[in-house]
Amino acid sequence: MRPDLSDRPPYIDIHWPFMLAEPGDTILLRWDARDDGAIVSQRIRLDISGGGALAYITLLDDLPPDQRSAFITIPDIPPHADAR
16 A cells, blocks of 8 residues: 555644753653644654664653643663664
């Protein structure tokens, strides 16, 4: 089956402040999300590559489609950590 190219990815806008957290910090992450279809679930992923390699770990998964905030604790990422 061919992919539906008319289905665009969702648009996510993260509210300030969303950076400058240290390992062990717990922060409240807030966002807006919209899509041309229905959002059925959400996940929060953290880029551990240090810029550009697209290596992610999942911090939270299976969030409800209408959720727009979550507390997350910044993990301690060792150098050259493997993405999950």
